[in-house]
Amino acid sequence: MHRYSDTDIMATGILKMIMLHIMKDGEASGYDIIKKVEAISGKKPSTGSIYPLLKKMEREGWISGRAEDGKTYYSLTEIGKEHVAQINEVKHDFIKKLHQSIALASETFEDADVQDLMKDMHDLHRGMRVPVKEQIELLAPLIHQVADHLETDTDRERVRSVILRAIDELKKI
Template sequence: MGEKKGIINMLIIKFLSDSPSTGYELMKKIEKVLGRRPSSGTIYPALKSLERSGLIESCREGKRIIYRLTTLGMEHLARYKEMKKEYLEWYEGMRKAFGEVFPTMKKDIDEMKLIFTYEVLSPLRDIIAELRDSGVDEREIRKVIEEARRRLKSLL
């Protein structure tokens, strides 16, 4: 389960780079990403460990403890970004491992990707048809789509 702990730590560091937060706020943010809220028995030991490592710091504000990323934590986050290729390879390995353990998982994941693609592209297809029907020049439509494609690719 070391991978789970590593992911929680990565998310804590990422979220604290956005803004200081309480442990409870971090649990809610992580829940949005993972689809389930990590327990306090997971979050608070992770916060203590990150604080002992010098990656985060805490201060009491009234009854609340606010966690902030340190300079060392920011450097650590930058290393995460530099290691993107390694994380993607790890992710692919995990996906294959789960595919072996749960044979239908690959099919299930592929279906989820298709559903997402359909949900995103279907309204776009409808807008394009509406633009064509209203007489908008197809070259103009293609320019807009190409610009969107370039912007999406820049997110990689």
């Protein structure tokens, strides 16, 4: 029986989208992609996940590879750029539907957590000027730390209190 790791599960679609997103900014080696995926997701993908996907995307014509000094650097082809554009369209539709669902839940349940989430969504929509990739890279360690605490019996209000203090400190900057 094969055991699937988090990376195996991520590789089915999300990993491919992340890799395309990384190459959207310019060419990258497999090693560069592994490091950037780790920075974005908080989990280091295996070479056994990355390189077969690179070869598959290359066969499909989404990316092209160029060898230099024993490394292969990959970049998007026109077909790959079209896929990135399609992914962005799907992402925007998904976010819109998610926003509508949260708004409905907020009005229906009058739950403070849902209303806070709704406010956060509005704040994000109103104009985070920092690119999402940079936001994710900056926030990933915090998100993973919070997730680790929430998986244990850590008091949620204590975690929330720490986050609120951090927000207050950030506002002072």
